[in-house]
Structures are given as structure tokens and as C-alpha cells.
Amino acid sequence: MPLTPFHAAVPWLAYVRRPAAFSFWALTLGAMMPDLEVVPLFALSPDIYAARGPMHSLVGALTFDAALTVLAVVVLVPPALRWFERRWPGSDVLRFAGQDLRSDPRGLLALYGSAVLGGVTHVLVDLPTHGYNPLLWPWQAGPLKLVPFADELWWDLVTGALWLAFFVLMMRAHWRR
Numbered sequence: 001m002p003l004t005p006f007h008a009a010v011p012w013l014a015y016v017r018r019p020a021a022f023s024f025w026a027l028t029l030g031a032m033m034p035d036l037e038v039v040p041l042f043a044l045s046p047d048i049y050a051a052r053g054p055m056h057s058l059v060g061a062l063t064f065d066a067a068l069t070v071l072a073v074v075v076l077v078p079p080a081l082r083w084f085e086r087r088w089p090g091s092d093v094l095r096f097a098g099q100d101l102r103s104d105p106r107g108l109l110a111l112y113g114s115a116v117l118g119g120v121t122h123v124l125v126d127l128p129t130h131g132y133n134p135l136l137w138p139w140q141a142g143p144l145k146l147v148p149f150a151d152e153l154w155w156d157l158v159t160g161a162l163w164l165a166f167f168v169l170m171m172r173a174h175w176r177r
């Protein structure tokens, strides 16, 4: 059960290796985007364990998830960065892996590739933690239960703690550096 923001640490690995090739913001928002469907799906059906749909599929990660992520990065990130810069000018909070996150790549290819990488890593990280995974939507008939104890509380806690630890390690190694 990695909480949504902790998903971002996985595609950050690619950013740390090749910062010029990726958009930090598209990787980060892309890695959170699939969980956008969890709230409305949960509202429709009270079964939280089934609250994953097309946004948690590979097709979704390549198409609508990535499109929404690119849109969010283009529309939301620049004003958010300008606001932040006005409030805390020159802050090192926007530094990661030796890069200034105010000057993130703007090319559509880098944005789309980063969005896809974020989305795909999210979907894959979810696989062993949750029983219900529509990975191969729309061709998949039943749930893809890879791990017999998926969705059991102890397993949620173990995987949640591991991904949290990984997130903390990535932040300590690269944030504000």
C-alpha cells in the first residue's frame, strides 16, 4: 500500500541517472496520476480493494494517464513554480539530484516519456500489494491476484513501510542537493 506520493521515488531513479532526458515534474505527477481514479471509484462502490480501474492499466499509463500528466505539468507546474519563487526566492527546496527544478525540460517528448514512466512504475509497484489489478485492461477478464496475501493488513503495512523507507532514502540522498 504505497501511499500515492511515495510512488514518485521509483521513477526518480531514472531522473537521478539522466536528468537531462526526463522531466522531474512529469515523472512525479505521472507516478501519482493513476490514483486519481481511486476516489471516484470508491465513491461508486464501497469496496476499496476494487477501486482501481483503467488508470491502473498499461494502456491507461500510455494514453489517458500520460495525457492528463502532461496537461497538469504544462498548466499547473509553471504558475506553481512562479508562486513558490516569489514567496521563497532562491530556495534550495527546488533542488534535486544536482538540478534546479525550476528549469525542467519542456519538450513534449521528454514530458510524455516521463509521464509514461511515472504511470507504468506506479501500476507495477501496485501489482504485488493489491489483489485487484486491471493491468491488462481492456483485455483482462478477472482480477490479477499475484500475491496470495495481497490486501491483508500486515502485507499492506510491510509494503507501505518498505516504499516509505525507499522514498525517505531518495529524499535524503538527492533533495536540496
Ligand SMILES: [Zn+2]
Pocket: 034, 035, 056, 122, 126
Ligand atoms: Zn495505485
